[in-house]
Structure formats: structure tokens, C-alpha cells
Amino acid sequence: MPEITVLMPVYNASEYIRETIDSVLNQTFKDFEFLIINDGSTDNSEExxxxxxxxxxxxxxxxxxMRLIATLNRGIDLAEGKYIARMDADDICLPTRLEKQYKVMEENPDIALxxxxxxxxxxxxxxxxxxTDPKQIRNVMRVFNVFFHPTIMFRKxxxxxxxxxxxPRYLHAEDYQLFQLxxxxxxxxxxxxxxxxxxLSPGGISRVHNTEQQTMTYTITTEALKRIGINFDRNQYADRYLTKEQILEIKDTLEQIYRVEALHNEEIKDVLNWLWLDLSNRGSHHGVWMLKTYKALELIDTKRLNKAxxxxxxxxxxxKK
Incomplete structure (x- = not known):
């Protein structure tokens, strides 16, 4: 039984697949199986x-x-490794990728991904x-995704x-939904x-299905927030650039949630801080007004967030001033 299964779905990837395969086979870590699932390619990928x-x-x-979601799920069932490392058919693994992820997983048996x-x-x-901090990741994942899907290594x-x-109910954001859960x-x-x-592929999901992906992402966020008692519809504020009126409405809503739910709950305080920062970014075009409004929120505590x-x-x- 191999230590790692590298799982790579393939669909019409002939342009880059040789470079991708070479990058996996040339890893410094050698004890893996390379499970390649050809999902009905019509080009010469299989050849x-x-x-x-x-x-x-x-x-x-x-x-x-079968398309991506069903193919990935089939790969999970077929994988023989202790760990499953994701790979896309047009990306490139740097030589020490598997070695370094394997080391983290072996030294930290409580890490799932x-x-x-x-x-x-x-x-x-x-x-x-x-x-990198699991506690911070847990809280921010209720607001947005902090993982790059092709880099993931799972504990099978x-x-x-x-x-x-x-x-499949979370099409185009199925990775975020899984990681968040x-x-x-x-x-x-x-x-x-x-x-x-x-x-970056012209036919990539984030380009071709950007609107659907955003809607599904915000649906996942809304559901995740609700599970800890924060009733806030993220899709209601899906605009790329929020108006001042929207920002003030959000501020009032979050202040109310803070007073009711977060006074004695540190996790909810963290999540609300991340949510406010994420939404405030969509108002940054308002310049100094947005900065002052951001700091005026009662719950704000930047020490809970990523400094950068x-x-x-x-x-x-x-x-934007």
C-alpha cells in the first residue's frame, strides 16, 4: 500500500499533461501511486x-x-494511499511538494487536510x-476559502x-464546501x-462560471454562519462594489448580532471580525470614509485577523482617498 495517492482527473488536457505528469513523477518523495482518471477525453490525453x-x-x-465532482469522488473510493494529494492536469508540482506535506501530516496526526x-x-x-493556524482557519472558513484546491492533501x-x-449541490464551489465542512x-x-x-486557464471554472461560483460560495458562507447562530445572508451583498448605504446597513446588522450573540462567545467574535473585513473590502473604493466606518464598528478587533x-x-x- 502506498503512503500517498496522487489523484488527478483528466479531461482534454493534452496541451500540458506531459509537463504535469513529469512534475509528479520527479517528486523527492517516492512512495506514491499516481491515480489518473481519464474522464472521457476526446483529445489524445489518454495516448x-x-x-x-x-x-x-x-x-x-x-x-x-462524469465531470469533475463525480470523478473526484470515484478517485477517493479508488485511492489506496494513507493520504490523498490532489492534482490538476495542467498545473506543476514543485519537487518537494509531497515530501513537505507528508512530513506535516505524519508529525501532526490531528491534521485532516x-x-x-x-x-x-x-x-x-x-x-x-x-x-497556517488551524483555529484561525476554522473561523475564517465560515467567511471565505483559504485553500487552493490543487494543493490539498487529505487524510483518507x-x-x-x-x-x-x-x-454536487455546490457545483463550482464544491471544494470550498468540503473544506469548510x-x-x-x-x-x-x-x-x-x-x-x-x-x-490560469481561459476555460477554468473561476472564469467561465464566475457568477455561479460566487453565488454558491456565498450560499456556503451563509449556511456556515447560520450553524453558529449568525443569521446573515451573504448573497444579499454580493455586489463587487458596495454602496455607502449597503455598508452602513451591514454595520448596523453586525452590531446587532454582536450584542445578542457574541458578547461571551469568542468564536463568534472572530467570525464577525472576518466577515466585517471581507465586506469592508468591497467598500474600499469609498476611501477614507470606508476606513473610518470600518474602525467605528463596535466589535472591531484587528488582533483577531491576519495582519497582512x-x-x-x-x-x-x-x-482611493
Whole structure:
């Protein structure tokens, strides 16, 4: 039995798949199976995969195009490794990715999921927020996702014992829904290091289905908030740029929730701080007004948040003055 299953769905990925496969096979960590599930590709992806003779590759062909969610769930069932590492067919693993994630998981048996930082190919100045503290991650995950799906390594027994799967009801945000649900019961972390090169594809979900993905993301957030007693419809404030009237309405609502739910509940205080910062970012175009309004909220405590993220918000407001 291998220590790790690298799970990679493939659909018409012939342009980049050879580079991707090579990056997995050239890992410094060697004890893995490379489970590649060909999801009914109509190009020559399958032929390219079959040119490899490495015994760690296990090619499985779906009888028909099952699409991503069903293919990932099939992969979880087929995986033989103690851990399952996700991989997309057009990204590149840096050589020590599996080694470093394996080390974290082995040394921390209470960690259910470990992600890593990424570098977006073609974007020089993209610096993603990489959070590592499980407690902070649990709270912020009720507001937004802090994991990059292709970097994830799962502990398989936790997926099986808790019947965790990607849920088709949350199409285009199924990864966030799964990670968020896991974070409520288990510790999740990231390695604050770039261990995967992420390719921005013109046909990627975040581009082609951006509106649907955003709606589903905010639905997940709303449900997660409600489970801890915060009744706040995130989809009601889905605009990219919120008006001053919307910001003030949000402020009043969060103040009421704070007085009723959060005075003696530190978790709810944390979550409300993250929610207010996230929504205030959508009002940063109001400049100093937004900054003053942000600080005026009764519950605000920036020590509960990521310092770099708060500073970035402040800068955005000041540059719009």
C-alpha cells in the first residue's frame, strides 16, 4: 500500500499533461501511486498517459464523461494511499511538494487536510494569503476559502469515516464546501511556501462560471454562519462594489448580532471580525470614509485577523482617498 495517492482527473488536457505528469513523477518523495482518471477525453490525453511506463501510474478510464465532482469522488473510493494529494492536469508540482506535506501530516496526526501556497503562472505580483493556524482557519472558513484546491492533501481515513465527499449541490464551489465542512470538526492547515505552479486557464471554472461560483460560495458562507447562530445572508451583498448605504446597513446588522450573540462567545467574535473585513473590502473604493466606518464598528478587533490582510485593506482605502 502506498503512503500517498496522487489523484488527478483528466479531461482534454493534452496541451500540458506531459509537463504535469513529469512534475509528479520527479517528486523527492517516492512512495506514491499516481491515480489518473481519464474522464472521457476526446483529445489524445489518454495516448500521452500511456507513453509512460512508470509503475506508479494507475490509469482508470471513466466509461463516459462524469465531470469533475463525480470523478473526484470515484478517485477517493479508488485511492489506496494513507493520504490523498490532489492534482490538476495542467498545473506543476514543485519537487518537494509531497515530501513537505507528508512530513506535516505524519508529525501532526490531528491534521485532516494540508494545503500549500501557489504561484500563478504569468502573474508576477500575485501574493496569495496563506493561513497556517488551524483555529484561525476554522473561523475564517465560515467567511471565505483559504485553500487552493490543487494543493490539498487529505487524510483518507477521515474522509471515509466521516463520509466526506464533494457535493454536487455546490457545483463550482464544491471544494470550498468540503473544506469548510471539514474545518468545523477537524484541524486544517497550510504550508506557507509555494509548492505548486497554478495555470490560469481561459476555460477554468473561476472564469467561465464566475457568477455561479460566487453565488454558491456565498450560499456556503451563509449556511456556515447560520450553524453558529449568525443569521446573515451573504448573497444579499454580493455586489463587487458596495454602496455607502449597503455598508452602513451591514454595520448596523453586525452590531446587532454582536450584542445578542457574541458578547461571551469568542468564536463568534472572530467570525464577525472576518466577515466585517471581507465586506469592508468591497467598500474600499469609498476611501477614507470606508476606513473610518470600518474602525467605528463596535466589535472591531484587528488582533483577531491576519495582519497582512488588514494592512492591505487599509492601503486600498488610503489609495482611493
Amino acid at each position: 500521452i498517459i500511456k507513453t509512460y511506463s512508470d509503475p506508479r501510474i494507475r490509469l482508470v478510464n471513466n466509461e463516459k464523461n 494540508c494545503g500549500t501556497g501557489i504561484k500563478m503562472m504569468g502573474k508576477k505580483f500575485f501574493q496569495p494569503l496563506v493561513m 481515513n477521515i474522509l471515509i469515516e466521516n463520509e466526506y465527499r464533494y457535493d 471539514m474545518s468545523e470538526k477537524h484541524k486544517l492547515t497550510n504550508i506557507d511556501e509555494t509548492l505548486l505552479l497554478y495555470r 490582510m488588514v494592512n492591505k485593506f487599509y492601503l486600498k482605502c488610503l489609495l
